[in-house]
Amino acid sequence: MxxxxxxxxxxxxxxxxxxxxxxxxxxxxxxxxxxxxxxxxxxxxxxxxxxxxxxxxxxxxxxxxxxxxxxxxxxxxxxxxxxxxxxxxxxxxxxxxxxxxxxxxxxxxxxxxxxxxxxxxxxxxxxxxxxxxxxxxxxxxxxxxxxxxxxxxxxxxxxxxxxxxxxxxxxxxxxxxxxxxxxxxxxxxxxxxxxxxxxxxxxxxxxxxxxxxxxxxxxxxxxxxxxxLNSMIPLWNKNKEEITQEEYNEFYKETFYDWNDPFEVIHFKAEGTTIQFVALLYIPSKLPFTFYSKEYKKGLSLYSKNVFIMENCEELIPDYLSFVKGLVDSPDFSLNISREILQKSKQLSIIRKNIEKKILETLKSKLENQRDKYIEFWNEFGRVIKAGLYQNIQEREKIQDLLLFDSSLSDKEKITLKEYVERIKEDQGNYIYYAVGQTIEDIEKLPQMEAIRDKGYEVLYLTDEIDEFLIKLMHDYQGKEFKSISSADIKDENIQKKQEESKDLLSKIKEHLKDKVKEVRLTNKLKESPACIVSANEAISLKMERTLKNLEQLPFEAEKVLELNPNHEIFRILQEIYQKDPDSQELKDYSEILYNQALLREGLDIDDKHQFAKLITDLIVKANK
Known part of the structure; x- marks a missing residue:
C-alpha cells in the first residue's frame, strides 16, 4: 500500500x-x-x-x-x-x-x-x-x-x-x-x-x-x-580559434533575426574569484527599424549552465549600448524561485561592467585602427551613443572620446574632440567653438561664421537635434569650454567704444522692433553680413528653442538679440538716416528688413512674409527713382 x-x-x-x-x-x-x-x-x-x-x-x-x-x-x-x-x-x-x-x-x-x-x-x-x-x-x-x-x-x-x-x-x-x-x-x-x-x-x-x-x-x-531535439554544444562554449566568422554570422542572423552580418563580434570568457561567465556579443551593422518604437526590447539573453533563463535582460547592458545583441552564460547567476526574475546582485553588476568595458574597448580600437569602419558604425548608431551620454552624463569619461563631429576644417571627414583639441590655435583661448544648423551647408552660410573663419578657428558643426543639448550638458572637454559662435564675440577693444557711440541709434532700432528683440547691439562676429540674430540667453539657442517647441516642452519663446555689423555699408546708411531724422519711416523700414533678413539667415520663420516682401519692393523702387 x-x-x-x-x-x-x-x-x-x-x-x-x-x-x-x-x-x-x-x-x-x-x-x-x-x-x-x-x-x-x-x-x-x-x-x-x-x-x-x-x-x-x-x-x-x-x-x-x-x-x-x-x-x-x-x-x-x-x-x-x-x-x-x-x-x-x-x-x-x-x-x-x-x-x-x-x-x-x-x-x-x-x-x-x-x-x-x-x-x-x-x-x-x-x-x-x-x-x-x-x-x-x-x-x-x-x-x-x-x-x-x-x-x-x-x-x-x-x-x-x-x-x-x-x-x-x-x-x-x-x-x-x-x-x-x-x-x-x-x-x-x-x-x-x-x-x-x-x-x-x-x-x-x-x-x-x-x-x-x-x-x-x-x-x-x-x-x-x-x-x-537539441544541438548540445553551445557556440559560445567553443574556443574562439575553432569558430569561423561564417559560424558567428550565421548564429547571429538565426538567433537575432537579422538579414545583415554583424558589424563586430565580441566573444570572451571571464573567470574571477566571485563570478565566472561567458559572453557572446554582437554589434549590429544596421540600426533595427523598430529601435525607437515600443516593440524594441533591449537587453541580452541569459543562460545558466547552457539553460535558457530569460531574454532581454536589461540589467546586463547600459542604455547607451542598447543596440548590442547577444547572450551571457554563467553558473553563478543568483536566480529567484522561478528562474525568470534575476536578482539585482553584486555579481550582476560585475558582469555588466565587464561587458560595458569590452564593448567600449572594441569601439575605441575600431576608431583608432579602422576609421572608415568606425564611421560606418557611427553613422548608424552615433545618435544612440549621444542620447545615452546625454541621459548618463556622469559616464562622460567613458564615452566622450567615441563622439564624432563634422567641422569647418575636417574636409567633410568627422573628427573627435581629442583631435580638435590637439590642433587648437594658440590665440583661440580655452574655447571649442561650435555652430548649430539643419545642415552643414546651412551652418557654413551663417553670418557668424565669417569672423571665426577669418581667424582660422575650427568650428564643430552640430546638425543633429540632440547635439546642442549634449554639448551644453558636457560644458567642456579637457578644460576647453564649448562656445557657440553665436554667443562668442572675438575680443576687440574697439567694439565697446563703437557701441557707446551708437547707443542712441541702437536704442531707436530697438524701439521700432518693439518686443521682437530684447536688445540691439554691435558685434565683431560679422565680416560680409550686415546683421544676425542670436539668443539673449546662452543657455538656450534659437535652434534649441525651435526643437523644444516642436516637442511641446517650451511654453515660451527665447528672447532674441539683433546684432549689427558696424563695418558694413548698411550700418553707415543707418547712421546717416538717423542723423537726418531719428523718427523717419525709412529707419523703421530698414530695421524691419534687417531683422527679418537675419531671421531667414538663421533658418527661422518671419512673422509677416507679405509685409517683408512689400518693404523690399518699396526699397527697390525708391532706389531707382
Missing part, C-alpha cells in the same frame, strides 16, 4: 504560487524538468568518473521525451543518478532540501575544484512547475546503487503518495497527466510544440534530448524514428 503524506506547509504555499502566479508562461515547465534531468545526469557522470563500471553498460547519458496522445500524457525520463525513498520525500515533499548540501560536501572532496563546481545541480523547486500543466504528476525513480525503485504521485492539492515499485533501469521518469483545460497554443502533445520548446529553452543542454518522431512518408503511411 502506498504511504500518503502531507506536503510541508511551505510546499503547499509554493504549489499555490507556482500554479497561480509565479510563472508567466506555462511553457517553462519543460525547461525546468529538463534542467533537473540534466542535473541528475551531471551527478551520475560525477560518480562514474570515480568508477566507470557503475554505468553497467548504460553509458550514454541522455534525456528522453515521450508523447502519449491516447492517455494525454507527457513523459520526461533520464538515466541519471536517481533517488532513494528518503531522498524522494526530502526532495519532493520539502522546499529547498534537494540533497544539494550533502552533494556539495561530496564535491568538495573532488580532486579538481573546477570539475566539482561544474557538477553541482539541484533537483529543486522548479519541479513543481509541472503542476501548471498537469492534473497529476507521477515520478518513478531508482537510485543508481539501489535495487528498489520508488513511485511518488500527487495531484498538487495537499498530499502525495509514495511507495516502492519496480523499475529495471536507474534514473527518473516523470509522467504528466495533462490538464483538460489547456489553451490551444498549449498543446504539449504536439511533437512540433515540444521541439520548439526544447530549441528555445534547452537547446544547449550538453546531453542529447531524444524523442520518437512521427512523419508521413506517403498517404496512409508514417515513419517513426528517434530524433535529437
Amino acid at each position: 502506498p504511504e500518503v503524506k502531507e506536503f510541508q506547509t511551505e510546499t503547499k504555499q509554493l504549489l499555490n504560487l507556482m500554479i497561480n502566479s509565479i510563472y508567466t508562461h506555462k511553457d517553462i515547465f519543460l525547461r525546468e524538468l529538463i534542467s533537473n534531468a540534466s542535473d541528475a545526469l551531471d551527478k551520475m557522470r560525477f560518480e562514474s568518473l570515480k568508477d566507470p563500471s557503475i554505468l553497467d553498460g548504460d553509458t550514454e547519458l541522455q534525456i528522453k521525451i515521450q508523447i502519449d496522445k491516447e492517455n494525454k500524457r507527457l513523459i520526461i525520463e533520464d538515466n541519471g543518478i536517481g533517488m532513494s525513498y528518503d531522498e524522494v520525500i526530502e526532495n519532493l515533499g520539502t522546499i529547498a532540501k534537494s540533497g544539494t548540501q550533502s552533494f556539495l560536501k561530496k564535491l568538495k572532496e573532488a580532486e579538481s575544484e573546477k570539475v566539482a563546481l561544474d557538477l553541482i545541480g539541484q533537483f529543486g523547486v522548479g519541479f513543481y512547475s509541472a503542476f501548471m500543466v498537469a492534473k497529476k504528476v507521477t515520478v518513478e525513480t531508482r537510485k543508481w546503487n539501489e535495487e528498489k525503485a520508488v513511485r511518488w504521485e500527487s495531484d498538487g492539492s495537499g498530499t502525495y503518495s509514495i511507495e516502492e515499485c519496480e523499475k529495471s533501469t536507474r534514473g527518473t521518469k516523470i509522467i504528466l497527466d495533462l490538464k483538460d483545460d489547456l489553451e490551444e497554443d498549449e498543446n504539449y502533445l504536439d511533437q512540433y510544440k515540444i521541439q520548439e520548446l526544447v530549441k528555445k529553452y534547452s537547446n544547449y543542454i550538453k546531453y542529447p534530448i531524444k524523442m520518437k518522431w512521427e512523419e508521413e512518408i506517403e498517404e496512409g503511411k508514417t515513419k517513426i524514428s528517434e530524433r535529437i
Whole structure:
C-alpha cells in the first residue's frame, strides 16, 4: 500500500504560487524538468568518473521525451543518478532540501575544484512547475546503487503518495497527466510544440534530448524514428580559434533575426574569484527599424549552465549600448524561485561592467585602427551613443572620446574632440567653438561664421537635434569650454567704444522692433553680413528653442538679440538716416528688413512674409527713382 503524506506547509504555499502566479508562461515547465534531468545526469557522470563500471553498460547519458496522445500524457525520463525513498520525500515533499548540501560536501572532496563546481545541480523547486500543466504528476525513480525503485504521485492539492515499485533501469521518469483545460497554443502533445520548446529553452543542454518522431512518408503511411531535439554544444562554449566568422554570422542572423552580418563580434570568457561567465556579443551593422518604437526590447539573453533563463535582460547592458545583441552564460547567476526574475546582485553588476568595458574597448580600437569602419558604425548608431551620454552624463569619461563631429576644417571627414583639441590655435583661448544648423551647408552660410573663419578657428558643426543639448550638458572637454559662435564675440577693444557711440541709434532700432528683440547691439562676429540674430540667453539657442517647441516642452519663446555689423555699408546708411531724422519711416523700414533678413539667415520663420516682401519692393523702387 502506498504511504500518503502531507506536503510541508511551505510546499503547499509554493504549489499555490507556482500554479497561480509565479510563472508567466506555462511553457517553462519543460525547461525546468529538463534542467533537473540534466542535473541528475551531471551527478551520475560525477560518480562514474570515480568508477566507470557503475554505468553497467548504460553509458550514454541522455534525456528522453515521450508523447502519449491516447492517455494525454507527457513523459520526461533520464538515466541519471536517481533517488532513494528518503531522498524522494526530502526532495519532493520539502522546499529547498534537494540533497544539494550533502552533494556539495561530496564535491568538495573532488580532486579538481573546477570539475566539482561544474557538477553541482539541484533537483529543486522548479519541479513543481509541472503542476501548471498537469492534473497529476507521477515520478518513478531508482537510485543508481539501489535495487528498489520508488513511485511518488500527487495531484498538487495537499498530499502525495509514495511507495516502492519496480523499475529495471536507474534514473527518473516523470509522467504528466495533462490538464483538460489547456489553451490551444498549449498543446504539449504536439511533437512540433515540444521541439520548439526544447530549441528555445534547452537547446544547449550538453546531453542529447531524444524523442520518437512521427512523419508521413506517403498517404496512409508514417515513419517513426528517434530524433535529437537539441544541438548540445553551445557556440559560445567553443574556443574562439575553432569558430569561423561564417559560424558567428550565421548564429547571429538565426538567433537575432537579422538579414545583415554583424558589424563586430565580441566573444570572451571571464573567470574571477566571485563570478565566472561567458559572453557572446554582437554589434549590429544596421540600426533595427523598430529601435525607437515600443516593440524594441533591449537587453541580452541569459543562460545558466547552457539553460535558457530569460531574454532581454536589461540589467546586463547600459542604455547607451542598447543596440548590442547577444547572450551571457554563467553558473553563478543568483536566480529567484522561478528562474525568470534575476536578482539585482553584486555579481550582476560585475558582469555588466565587464561587458560595458569590452564593448567600449572594441569601439575605441575600431576608431583608432579602422576609421572608415568606425564611421560606418557611427553613422548608424552615433545618435544612440549621444542620447545615452546625454541621459548618463556622469559616464562622460567613458564615452566622450567615441563622439564624432563634422567641422569647418575636417574636409567633410568627422573628427573627435581629442583631435580638435590637439590642433587648437594658440590665440583661440580655452574655447571649442561650435555652430548649430539643419545642415552643414546651412551652418557654413551663417553670418557668424565669417569672423571665426577669418581667424582660422575650427568650428564643430552640430546638425543633429540632440547635439546642442549634449554639448551644453558636457560644458567642456579637457578644460576647453564649448562656445557657440553665436554667443562668442572675438575680443576687440574697439567694439565697446563703437557701441557707446551708437547707443542712441541702437536704442531707436530697438524701439521700432518693439518686443521682437530684447536688445540691439554691435558685434565683431560679422565680416560680409550686415546683421544676425542670436539668443539673449546662452543657455538656450534659437535652434534649441525651435526643437523644444516642436516637442511641446517650451511654453515660451527665447528672447532674441539683433546684432549689427558696424563695418558694413548698411550700418553707415543707418547712421546717416538717423542723423537726418531719428523718427523717419525709412529707419523703421530698414530695421524691419534687417531683422527679418537675419531671421531667414538663421533658418527661422518671419512673422509677416507679405509685409517683408512689400518693404523690399518699396526699397527697390525708391532706389531707382
